[in-house]
Amino acid sequence: MNNFNFICPTRVIFGSDTIQNLSNLVPINLKILVIFGGGSVRKNGIYEQVKNALNKHNISEFWGIEPNPKLETCLKAVNLIKRESIDFLLSVGGGSVLDATKFIAAAAKFDGDPWDIVGKRVYFDKALPLGCVMSLPATGSEMNCVSVISNDSLKIKRSFRNELLYPKFSIIDPKTTFSLPLAQIQNGIVDTFVHILEQYATVDLNTSVQDGFCFSVLKTVIKNAKIAINDPQNYDARANLCWAATCALNGWCNVGCIVDWSSHAIGHELSAVYGLDHGLSLAIVTPRLLRYNLKFKKAKLAKMGREVFELNADELSAAKGCIDEIESFFKSTGIATTLAQIGLEKNSVANLISERFKQRNLIAGEHENIDYKAVKQILLEC
């Protein structure tokens, strides 16, 4: 096990009808900006619950954070914050709204070009405090200090992190996910699954507790995915998926481990260029990336094959079988797993994304072997 330094100070309020707790969680004496996405919260009742809970608070609203949230939209919120002397941010929506809120919290206190926070990962020691109502189990953003922002003019989608950006609290009410469109549930399931894979399927460092935590999240996702898709109002299934999504990226599963994130690196490029949903991009890339890196990942994939998919075989067969099972699981949710299925031609995609890796000298993977050449090979298999 590697040495590690772990902290996660976010308070999680989880369960049915928990949004009402906002009235105590959001500071009453501060000026609050509530940040929303495109408007689905008006239809599913979340907006009304938030407004009721905060009826004694001093709030303004900012609407319009898009999926793969854009720098340009975030900067509009920053202007509003400065104009209205906002003290506290409340994100109401999914991972995109929360990621945007994290960036806005940093940018509002940042001297200089705000894009440097992402583009150059410039360190900062000030940020507005923020809280969250999470309506979509997927990104895990509700219990970490990471954010992913897209720069539309540069066509770059990139993550950054800072401990100041842990939400002070995150409210997760599984009932708010009942009305989510199928595609968002599929994306969330794949996103959660791949978060674990990119933290687990690397080098075996004898991290027994953490590996078992990973298996638990994966088994939970597999067990509850079909139930949640077929029976959207099944509270237990949604609750288990919500909590699995949070645990998949709150650090509990990867402390002391070596992580990868190369599926995310390639996926972010696909989203930046073609606007692919994040989960969809991972469903297409991940199985091929695992096959490409089989020689590095076979020990842990074999262990996972035995523990999660009950494969009974030698190491290499169990590892290969595990990847096949992962791909089958993605397909079983109904999500697309090839570029052709979503109308993209693999040769042109492979050339374009590979060229972007080359130009920006991007290298990914726990063995730093995912360069522009590897990316091309991987995408040609997608």
Add this chain to the structure above:
Amino acid sequence: MNNFNFICPTRVIFGSDTIQNLSNLVPINLKILVIFGGGSVRKNGIYEQVKNALNKHNISEFWGIEPNPKLETCLKAVNLIKRESIDFLLSVGGGSVLDATKFIAAAAKFDGDPWDIVGKRVYFDKALPLGCVMSLPATGSEMNCVSVISNDSLKIKRSFRNELLYPKFSIIDPKTTFSLPLAQIQNGIVDTFVHILEQYATVDLNTSVQDGFCFSVLKTVIKNAKIAINDPQNYDARANLCWAATCALNGWCNVGCIVDWSSHAIGHELSAVYGLDHGLSLAIVTPRLLRYNLKFKKAKLAKMGREVFELNADELSAAKGCIDEIESFFKSTGIATTLAQIGLEKNSVANLISERFKQRNLIAGEHENIDYKAVKQILLEC
């Protein structure tokens, strides 16, 4: 899954040679009291590492926290704190030293009789900040806000909790456990195992992620116990046991679950009256308590039997087999599992402890069925 409200803001610094981080973690501008146990840290090198790391800090020392830490000893530290205007406490030792430090942190700011913090669980909203160097994987105190204190004159051992008592940081260096006496390793292994059991083996609420986390901790303990006992300098085994102990009681395994704690309730009485080590008291009580409560616990014990011990049987047989496996595992560490083995006569123990439950009207268990009569029956089987 039940609704839950979870927070754990402690920073964990884990790994080899991490005590040196104290120099940055302990505030330089405050007056520090370092709290120690009986002196083993002088022999195993921890004291020297702490002193070196804090050579620029303004520190005083308090020595003499005993196992099952006593109110009377803690109050001496409180007096010292008031005399010397201490601002920050650093616990250096095992769970007893840390539990004492938590109580001292609260008592130093408490108006009124400090025992009320424990005896009446009086709420308090002030406490000194504290940090921790954890030298013994067992109680999990390093990442929770619970403390257990003994009142020698009343012969009462009791827990209390307050979010103010989360350590600001906890340093865990598995190497500091290499020199621990066998009995302390045995106690720690059983303590960790029973912490999970008391959170897991209750009512099945379809808490899939949490149940898997429990299995992971249990499997880790089973796998690494023998290695750690036979090869005390095996870093990986000690690291896995340390992290398992922390994860067993930091809340990650029990959010949204129903918990029990009746083995602890009976064990605390055995420690208060007969001075038994905490782990030892649990090794004796837990298997019999599980058998006594089999009808309530059989569903989850059967699931655990299948997942952890690979039992392949109907529910009742798998549940009974699971309890037998738990008892066998305890025995395999070399710890005593009956009162006779430690020279106590079960009839007199059963009568005395049962009488104490009766007098204080103590009731334990997730179904509140562990009263003085149940306690007598359970102890007669011990």
